[in-house]
Amino acid sequence: MSNRRFTATALAATALLALGPATTAHAHGDTIRLGPIQVTAGHPTTLAVWDNDGDPVDEKIAGTLSATSADGTTAGPWRLVPVPGAKPGTLTTKEALPAGRWTITAETAFPALGRVQGQAEVTTASLSSPTPAPARTEQPSASRDTGSDSGSGSDSGSTTTVIAISAAAVAAGLAGFWLLRRRARRT
Template identity: 35%
Template sequence: MTTQRGVLVDGRTVARAVLVAILAAFALAGVSTAMPAVAHGGDLKVDLGTDGAGGIDASVTWAGDGHPVEETVDLTVTAVSDDGEEVGPIQLQSASEGVGWYRSEPGVLSEGHWTITATATEPAEYEGETEIDVAAPPSPPAPEPSAEPSVEEVAADGTSGDQAAAAGPDAGDGLSTWAIAGLAVLVAAGGLTAVLLHRRRRAR
């Protein structure tokens, strides 16, 4: 009986130990699952840049874990150039790039070196500065040369391209036709005159 009781006691002890281990495992699993949610919050991290067209964009993450801030961020920026030009404050709006991205309208900054100050009040307070360079917009392509004569060319020539074309081969052909017709009239007149003179001489 003593041996059986000893075995029974050992079995209960093992069962209790297994139960405690299972409960501890569930507790650890619950803690690990809740850790990412607990990690959110604290300080914000705001990375500022330009969109290439004079606009300002920002990426907002939690400084603790680097995850994008899913809550709405009340974010404004002011900018000062090296030439003393001041812009803002400008309220940045949520952008379509994804969670935690914010953007201004394009063209708010001109070409040059700028110091931008970002300020947030929600979901946490933040203030920081970033220096960025804004490049000049690309130059428009040069227009293709036109086949039409310029005003200077028309003035120097004394006539337009259409007038020159109208006075070209067709005009020459018209002059040749009139010359031939006139010559034929002269020849006919001369022949008629000769015939009349010949008749007058015979009549005498």
């Protein structure tokens, strides 16, 4: 009887090993995509989304923003903070840039690395307007080439892998059960 228990336990352990370690159902990946940089009333803003699936980063983000003007003046690094009432992942700074043409770099360190660099012009009119209007911005220059568009099949590929591994584990368990029953009938 102990031989049957050993065999059953070994088959169960093999099936669990075939499943592998548990993974989160909605893994976002390991990098953040920032951008584009816009400026409203002197405050630079950017949107942080997960590079793998394009979902907004809705957890606490640690990052900084710095800027260099055309004449070499620097500003920052300033801490990135969430914009109250805005879409999750929308970040800005408490500090405002003065009028001028700026090259702005935003970087995150937690929960993942992210970086964007872009240029924006802050006008005196945008700084003094009672209702902040977005300043003219240019598209950010890519700091890295991801080589893929966001949301492209990465979730479906990992789901397919999990299903295939689960099916293999169930098949191995059923085969082991069938072998045990066959052996039991012979003895």
